[in-house]
Amino acid sequence: MSTILAVFGAAGQQGSSIRAITRDVNSEKANALKGKNVEVVRGDVSGRASLETALTGAHTVFAVAVPTFGPDAKAMVEKYIRSLPFKSAFFVGSLFMENFHSHPFSAPQRAPDGNTWVLIRPNSSTTQLPLIDAVGDTGKFVGAILAEPGKYEGKTFCSATMLYSLEEVTAIMAKTTGKNVVFKQIPLDEFMASLPF
Structure with missing residues (x-):
C-alpha cells in the first residue's frame, strides 16, 4: 500500500510536507523543500494531465483551497468532495498569525509621525479573534487526522492556537518588534474602502 502524502500548495504556509505539488518546481520555496528530501512535482489544478501525474501512487491528498472574498468556494469544494466515493476529513484553519506580516493590508x-505603527480594524480592541500559527500548528491537526483516518472520516476540524483580543495582538507586535504599535478602530465602510481587493 502506498504511503505517499501528496500536498497541494506545498510551498505555502500550510502545505510544507512530503510530496510537494506546486505550479513552480523551481521556486525558492520548492528548492528548499527539495533540500529536505521532499519529492517536489509539478501540478496545476487547472491542468488535469499534470494532476494525474502528480497524484500517481499517492495514498492521501492534502489539498489547500485558496482564500476567496466572494461566494464561499471552499464550502462548494467541501460539498463536492463529500459526494465522492472516498474517505475525507476537513481542516479549517482560523486566521493565520503570519498574515499580520505577509499581507500588507493586514499589517x-x-x-504620519513615522514612529508609530497603527493596527486598524473595524472591531473594538477587545474583540477576540481565533488565530493559528499556520506554519507551526497545521501539522498537529492534520497529523491527528492522518494518524486515525477512520475515526475522523467526514469530520471537520476547526482549529485555532488561541483566542487573542486585538489589544493583545497589538501588544505582542509591539513587544516582538520593539516598535510603537497601537490599535485604532475605524468604521466598517472606511476599513472596507482601505482594502486592495
Whole structure:
C-alpha cells in the first residue's frame, strides 16, 4: 500500500510536507523543500494531465483551497468532495498569525509621525479573534487526522492556537518588534474602502 502524502500548495504556509505539488518546481520555496528530501512535482489544478501525474501512487491528498472574498468556494469544494466515493476529513484553519506580516493590508500601517505603527480594524480592541500559527500548528491537526483516518472520516476540524483580543495582538507586535504599535478602530465602510481587493 502506498504511503505517499501528496500536498497541494506545498510551498505555502500550510502545505510544507512530503510530496510537494506546486505550479513552480523551481521556486525558492520548492528548492528548499527539495533540500529536505521532499519529492517536489509539478501540478496545476487547472491542468488535469499534470494532476494525474502528480497524484500517481499517492495514498492521501492534502489539498489547500485558496482564500476567496466572494461566494464561499471552499464550502462548494467541501460539498463536492463529500459526494465522492472516498474517505475525507476537513481542516479549517482560523486566521493565520503570519498574515499580520505577509499581507500588507493586514499589517500595522506607519503613522504620519513615522514612529508609530497603527493596527486598524473595524472591531473594538477587545474583540477576540481565533488565530493559528499556520506554519507551526497545521501539522498537529492534520497529523491527528492522518494518524486515525477512520475515526475522523467526514469530520471537520476547526482549529485555532488561541483566542487573542486585538489589544493583545497589538501588544505582542509591539513587544516582538520593539516598535510603537497601537490599535485604532475605524468604521466598517472606511476599513472596507482601505482594502486592495
